[in-house]
Amino acid sequence: MRAANWLPATSGKKTLGDIDKRESIINRWNTEFKHRLTSDYYQTFGLGFMEYFLTAEDIGAEPLPILSCGIACQFNTGQLAPLDQLDPYIQDAMDLIEFANGGLDTKWGKLRADLGHPAPFNLKMMGIGNENWGEEYVERWKLFVKVIKQKYPDFKLVSSVGPDPDGARFKYLNTTFRELNADILDEHYYRSPKWFLENVKRYDNYDRKGPKIFAGEYAAQSVAIASPDNKNNWQCALSEAAFMTGFERNADVVHMASYAPLFAHVEGWQWTPDLIWFDNLRSYATPNYYVQQLYSLNKGTDVVPVTLNGDAVTGQDGCYASAVLDDKTNELIIKFANTSAQPQVVDFVVNGTKGVEQDGKLIALQSDNLEDVNNLGAPTNVSPKEQKITTNDNHLNLTLKSYSFNVIRVRLK
Numbered sequence: 001m002r003a004a005n006w007l008p009a010t011s012g013k014k015t016l017g018d019i020d021k022r023e024s025i026i027n028r029w030n031t032e033f034k035h036r037l038t039s040d041y042y043q044t045f046g047l048g049f050m051e052y053f054l055t056a057e058d059i060g061a062e063p064l065p066i067l068s069c070g071i072a073c074q075f076n077t078g079q080l081a082p083l084d085q086l087d088p089y090i091q092d093a094m095d096l097i098e099f100a101n102g103g104l105d106t107k108w109g110k111l112r113a114d115l116g117h118p119a120p121f122n123l124k125m126m127g128i129g130n131e132n133w134g135e136e137y138v139e140r141w142k143l144f145v146k147v148i149k150q151k152y153p154d155f156k157l158v159s160s161v162g163p164d165p166d167g168a169r170f171k172y173l174n175t176t177f178r179e180l181n182a183d184i185l186d187e188h189y190y191r192s193p194k195w196f197l198e199n200v201k202r203y204d205n206y207d208r209k210g211p212k213i214f215a216g217e218y219a220a221q222s223v224a225i226a227s228p229d230n231k232n233n234w235q236c237a238l239s240e241a242a243f244m245t246g247f248e249r250n251a252d253v254v255h256m257a258s259y260a261p262l263f264a265h266v267e268g269w270q271w272t273p274d275l276i277w278f279d280n281l282r283s284y285a286t287p288n289y290y291v292q293q294l295y296s297l298n299k300g301t302d303v304v305p306v307t308l309n310g311d312a313v314t315g316q317d318g319c320y321a322s323a324v325l326d327d328k329t330n331e332l333i334i335k336f337a338n339t340s341a342q343p344q345v346v347d348f349v350v351n352g353t354k355g356v357e358q359d360g361k362l363i364a365l366q367s368d369n370l371e372d373v374n375n376l377g378a379p380t381n382v383s384p385k386e387q388k389i390t391t392n393d394n395h396l397n398l399t400l401k402s403y404s405f406n407v408i409r410v411r412l413k
Contacts, residue, residue, distance in 0.1 A: 012067070012092055015048025016099075016111065022048065028073060033270045035228040041270065050112070053100060053121045063100070064158065064256075066127035067093050069140045073131075075163075080136055083143070090147050097123060097152060127158035127186060127216075133169040138176055156183040158214055165189040165199075178210050184255065186216040193220045193239035197339065200243055200314045203250035215247065215257035219273050219288065232273040234382050234403065235370035237287035241405040242320035242337040244295055249312060249322045251303050259292055266376065277376075284379035287372070290365050291405060294384060298333045298363075298407050300324025306334060306348075319344055325412075332356065334408040338400050348396035353412050355394045360410035362389045366401045 014023050027041040047055075049065070056063040070081030070089045081089060095108050100123035102109025109120070128144045129137055141159060148155060159182045162169040177185055189195070203213065220236035223229045240259070247254045264274035275289045285293075306313055306323040313321035318340030324333050338344045350356050363386045374381045389398065391410055400406050 012049060012096065015045040016050055016115065019046055019048075022046070028076075029270055033226075033228070036270050049096065049099065050115050050117075053123075054117070057121065062125070063121065063123055064125055064127060065096060065123075066130045066158070067096070069129035069132060069137065069144060071129060071132050071137060071140065074133060075131075081140075083139065086140060086143055090144055093126060093128070093144060093148060094151070097126070097148070097155065125156035125158060125184070127160070129160045130186075131163040131188060132160045133162040133173060138173070142180075158184045158186050158216070159211075161185050161187055163188055165191070165202075178207070182211045184214050185211045186214045188217040189215075190217070190219055190221050190225045193222070193235050196220050196239040196243040197315065197320075200246040200320055201312075203246055203253050204312070206250065206253045208252060212255040213253055215254060217258065217260035218243075219259055219261075221273070226271065228272060230272045231371075231373055232275075232277075232286035232288050233370065234287050234367045234372045236273065237291045237365075237382070238337060238339055238370070238403060238405055240288060241291045241294075241335075241365070242315075242339055244291070245320045245322035245335055245337065246314070248295070248324065248335065249303060259288060279376060282376050282379075284374050284376055285383075286374055287365065287367075287382040290383055294363060294365065294405065294407050295335070298324075298335070298409065300326040300331075300333050302327065304332070317344065318342075329411070331409050331411050334396075334406075336400060336406045336408065338402060338404050338406070341402050343402050344400045346396075346398050346400060348398070348408070350394040350396070350410075350412075353394070355413045356391050356396070357411040357413060358391055360389045360391055360396070360408065362387050362398065363407040363409075364401065364404050365406075366404035368403060370403060 022045040024042050024044050027043050030041040031039050053063055068089060070086050072079040098106050099108035099112050100121040104110050104113050104118060128141055137160065145157060148157065159177050161173040161177065164170050165187055174185065206213070220239045221227065222231045222233055222236050247257055259275050261271055261274050263276050263278065264272065266277050266279050273286070273288065275292065276283060276285055302325045304323045304325055306321045308316055313319055318338060320337040320339070322335050326333060332350060334348060363384050365382065365384050367382050372382050396408065396410065
């Protein structure tokens, strides 16, 4: 569960305590987009760090706060806190770790207890900077790492590799942080559906001994990056489903992923696409949300190969696939995205086992119209449909519809 913090040093501490006493500020995105009718985007901090940690605990998520590294957004002013004035920012990071994990004999651990949570939250990781780049970021990053790792050597730090998945800024940071043995690299990609399909094999050749990857922000853009005309249509969601087979196939490298952004009000938004839309009374999930849901509910515990003629299924005839075992339920879970306009007749042959049970299930997300969307009037227009399937010993003979994302679950004998 990620929380990006665009705040100056010490302001994160102002999110603790009585909600009605928290100081509101103008949001960093307040005047960013010309299509916004009014400049009225404020942060009340009704969801502060305490509420954030409690929410993560309630839903079974690992919290991942992202803190300022002393650089204002580089798409705007890019203002820098001088290196000799960085201590308050570093201290904020140290105090947040103590607030989350410290004992009752510590200043911030006691405050956590006083707020109603004596037990530690067991925070394991933190991001230093968000979509930052350049030498000025690296030199500030080094100061954070030195102090944090000295006291918390096993604490994991997430490092930005910039706002793009390629180009000079990405190349510099990716190379530099690998040389510095960074823990986790935060990659972002807002690109066209075509890009997502063409980059399914992105992580196949990443160094298995290097930093792990957090796909920290991604969403297919139906028109252009940050265009107000972008839609949460089925083409975008399907391309993301196909791309995520690459996440799963390379789970030893890609340790975390999060679609972004999460929420938007239908009459008060500044960015699209978004995962969940709402008005004052209702909400609906997008096709993109259902893709995320199907991956989340069908994770498995061990990656297994799914191949066609000895090769991973990464676009042959418009098809993309990955597979996992769930050792808790003794099931094989296959994910199969058919991005072509034709149905695919497939025969999955399950090897390395005594066979599969006769009955299984297929969960399909599908539409014949790539422009299809969900909305408040038709919230489940594109949504998962489940059906039973029958196996033949170790064969799964299926016809998978055009423009479909499919999750197949069968129990092993």
